[in-house]
Amino acid sequence: MSESKEFKHYDLVVLGGGFGGYTAAIRAAQLGKKAAVIEEDRLGGTCLNVGCIPTKFMLQNAKIIKACDGAARRGVVMSQPSVNMGQMIKNKDEKVRRLGNGIKMLLKSNGVDVYQGTGEVFPDYSAKITDMEGSEEIIGWEKLIIATGSNPAIPDLFKDIPGLLTNREALNLPYLPKELIIVGGGVVGCEFATIFSIFGTKVTMLQNGSTLINGFDKEGTACVEESLVKNGVTIHYNAFVRDIYKDSASNFHLEVEMRNEEQPKSFCCADVLMATGRCANLKGLDSLNLELDRGWVDVNDYLETSVPDVYAIGDVTAKSHLAHGASAMAMRAVENMFGGRPAKMNYSLIPSCVYTLPEVASVGMREEAAREAYSNVRVGSFPMSASGRALIRDENQGFVKVITEDKYGEILGIHVAGPGATELITQAETIMALEGTIEDMCRIIYPHPTISEALFEAAMDTFGMSIHLPKKEA
Numbered sequence: 001m002s003e004s005k006e007f008k009h010y011d012l013v014v015l016g017g018g019f020g021g022y023t024a025a026i027r028a029a030q031l032g033k034k035a036a037v038i039e040e041d042r043l044g045g046t047c048l049n050v051g052c053i054p055t056k057f058m059l060q061n062a063k064i065i066k067a068c069d070g071a072a073r074r075g076v077v078m079s080q081p082s083v084n085m086g087q088m089i090k091n092k093d094e095k096v097r098r099l100g101n102g103i104k105m106l107l108k109s110n111g112v113d114v115y116q117g118t119g120e121v122f123p124d125y126s127a128k129i130t131d132m133e134g135s136e137e138i139i140g141w142e143k144l145i146i147a148t149g150s151n152p153a154i155p156d157l158f159k160d161i162p163g164l165l166t167n168r169e170a171l172n173l174p175y176l177p178k179e180l181i182i183v184g185g186g187v188v189g190c191e192f193a194t195i196f197s198i199f200g201t202k203v204t205m206l207q208n209g210s211t212l213i214n215g216f217d218k219e220g221t222a223c224v225e226e227s228l229v230k231n232g233v234t235i236h237y238n239a240f241v242r243d244i245y246k247d248s249a250s251n252f253h254l255e256v257e258m259r260n261e262e263q264p265k266s267f268c269c270a271d272v273l274m275a276t277g278r279c280a281n282l283k284g285l286d287s288l289n290l291e292l293d294r295g296w297v298d299v300n301d302y303l304e305t306s307v308p309d310v311y312a313i314g315d316v317t318a319k320s321h322l323a324h325g326a327s328a329m330a331m332r333a334v335e336n337m338f339g340g341r342p343a344k345m346n347y348s349l350i351p352s353c354v355y356t357l358p359e360v361a362s363v364g365m366r367e368e369a370a371r372e373a374y375s376n377v378r379v380g381s382f383p384m385s386a387s388g389r390a391l392i393r394d395e396n397q398g399f400v401k402v403i404t405e406d407k408y409g410e411i412l413g414i415h416v417a418g419p420g421a422t423e424l425i426t427q428a429e430t431i432m433a434l435e436g437t438i439e440d441m442c443r444i445i446y447p448h449p450t451i452s453e454a455l456f457e458a459a460m461d462t463f464g465m466s467i468h469l470p471k472k473e474a
Contacts, residue, residue, distance in 0.1 A: 008113075010036045012337070013127055013141035015119045015284060018045020020314040020326030021147035022103055022112075027334040029110040036139060037112060038119035038129055040283075043103045045149050047323040049096055050168040055191055057092045058171065059355050062198035066357060070394050083199045085176050092171070115139070120284040121146075123307065143337050146285065146297060146305070146312040147330070150278035150321065158183075158274060161244055161252075165273040167192070177201050177271040181254065183241060184275030185212040187354050190224055192273055194356045197231040204267065206239040206256060213354060217367065217415040220360040223398055224417075227357060236265070244272075280316045293318050301344040303333040311337070325350045351429050353422040358384075358398045361425035364413030364432060367403055376406035378438075380461030382454045384418040386468050389449040395419035400458040402438070409437035414458075420451050427452060438462055 012028040014021045017039030028035040042049050061083075068081045107114055117131035121144060129137045152166040165173075170192055180196050182189045185207030197203045205228070212221045212235070228235065238259035245253050254267040280296045291298045291306035296318035303311045311333045314326030329345060336342040351363040370377050384390040384398040398418025404411050414428035431441055441459040446452045457466045464472045 007126075007138045007140060008036075009140040010034050010113075010142070012036070012143045012145065012334070013038065013121075013139060014145045014147055015121055015127070016045065016147035016149055016314075016316075017043040017103075017114065018147060018149050018314065018326065019047045019323040020330040021045065021145070022107060023327045024145050024147060024313065024330035024334050025112045026106060026110050027331055028338065029112050031334065031338045033338055035110075035112045036115060036141075037107065038115045038117070038127060040116075040118045042100060043107075043114070044096075044100050048099055048103070050171055052323050053096060053099060054092050054171045055167070055195070056355055057095060058088070058195045059191065059357070061088060062195050063357060065198050074394070083176055085174055089172055089174070118284065120287070121310075122287045123289075125309070142309065144310045145330070145333055146310065146316055147314050147326070148281040148283060148285070148316045150315040151281050152274060153277040153279040154274055155241075155276055157241065158244060158276075161246060163246065163250065164252075165271060167275075170273050173271075179269050179271065180204070181206065181252070181267055181269045181272045182275055183272065184277070185209065185235065185237075186275060186277065187213055189273075189275035190228065190354060190356050192275065193228055193233050194231070197228065197233045198357070203228075203231075203233045204269070205233060205235045206241060206254070206267075207235060207237050208240055210237050213360070215366075216352065216354070216360060217362055217401065217417075219399060219401065220354075220362065220415055220417045223358055224354065224356050224360055227397065239265075278315060278321060282316070302336050302342055303329055303345055304336075319345070319347060320350055322350060322352065349429055349433050351422075351425045353425065355422060358395065358418045359421035360398075360415075360417045361421040362413065362415040363425055363429045364411070365403060366413060366415070367401070370403045370405075370412045374405045374412070377412070378404045378406050378462040380404075380458045380463070380466070382457035382461055382466060382469065384451075384454065386457070387418075387449075387451060387454050389451050389453070390419055392449065393419055400424075400454040402441070402455070402458040402462055404438040404462050409439050411436065411438055411441065414455075416454075418451065418454075424452060424455065427455060 011033035012035045014025045014037045017037045025035040025037045065081050071078055115129045117129040119129055121127045126140050179202045182193055182205045185205050193203050212225055240257045241254050242257050243255040251268050251270050252272045256265045288307050297312040297316050299312050299317050305312050313329035313333055315321040332345045354360040380402045382400050385396045390396040401415040403413040411432050416424050446456045460466045
């Protein structure tokens with residue numbers, strides 16, 4: 001870029017102010033670089049505003065209701081809880097706003113400039129920001145990080161149908177639906193099915209595949225299915241929506257092909273939630289002419305795109321569609337730019353989490369993949385039904401599974417379903433990141449009574465020596 005141009009110039013410009021985007025800007029500032037963030041909507045992105053944080057708020061409310069349902073059995077007498085959607089949304093918005101203000105403070109304290117408006121980036125190392133009034137400003141950059149995230153992927157059949165819900169609308173419904181059809185059985189679909197079924201909505205899930213939450217341990221997804229069904233959710237597998245229309249009474253009619261049945265099924269409901277995946281947000285990137293990977297921005301192991309000095313992180317790429325994955329990619333990309341010792345991004349230890357009740361979390365390889373890759377695999381498992389702390393909490397559905405290879409004791413994968421699974425998985429990831437062996441895991445002293453003891457028991461079970469399981473036959 002020509003130094004004669006009269007506009008602000010930055011070492012790093014980040015397009016997108018979500019979890020990954022603001023992390024990248026702050027890390028660059030910590031390394032002594034001048035950084036700026038361009039954000040079209042609200043800082044925090046999908047995760048803070050219409051994703052991770054508000055859904056977990058709603059799930060926490062669902063957990064409270066579940067706890068109340070079992071209170072009388074424990075000797076605690078209270079009236080039956082009910083849901084006030086207006087108050088719930090108000091409280092949710094207050095928490096989101098507080099966290100958003102915190103991000104603003106963090107960026108300001110690190111000297112990061114924030115540009116509010118629609119960003120467009122160009123290969124001449126410049127970016128144009130257009131604010132809500134239509135005013136334009138040009139800034140320059142030495143390095144660029146694309147952190148524009150993703151949007152709900154709506155199949156063509158549904159695109160012209162007004163009134164369908166996505167995660168954004170479902171989190172702001174002013175009323176509690178009597179019935180809800182959820183199209184899709186992935187993480188988003190299962191979390192919303194958990195929320196609304198516990199709130200009292202009759203939920204029907206239409207899942208195109210033969211299992212929920214593709215890519216997870218099959219025993220973990222079985223726990224999720226069992227819980228959803230227990231909460232009154234009806235799940236239809238191998239269900240493909242062939243047609244949808246909206247009648248004069250604003251009800252949706254869906255014609256669904258059931259691949260395991262000869263005749264299609266018809267469904268009618270006033271509220272339909274689309275949980276059919278995500279697609280990359282490529283807004284503002286046309287001029288870069290980036291190479292794409294199945295519609296996602298293509299990056300190499302160092303998070304570089306096909307355009308020099310342009311990097312991409314988070315779910316605008318095909319690499320990781322998790323907020324903590326985006327944050328880790330942000331740290332790695334910035335340190336590759338300015339840290340002096342470029343290193344490859346390691347995706348194998350990014351934990352995956354589902355915040356259903358029970359929670360499900362995993363890191364590393366699934367058992368099936370491990371057995372394909374290694375000939376000497378050991379698997380240890382410990383049920384939450386044998387955990388004293390889980391029993392105390394009346395949350396004894398689930399398990400811990402530890403997968404190792406026998407030659408060196410390398411831990412290949414750890415899978416958890418049950419109370420606190422999304423917190424427990426960090427302990428598992430830490431052991432693996434430090435290259436601890438299964439013997440090391442067995443030597444850790446876990447406090448009692450805790451859910452974390454299940455990690456120790458599952459590790460010991462890889463040798464057939466769990467303390468709190470019956471002795472295995474030789």
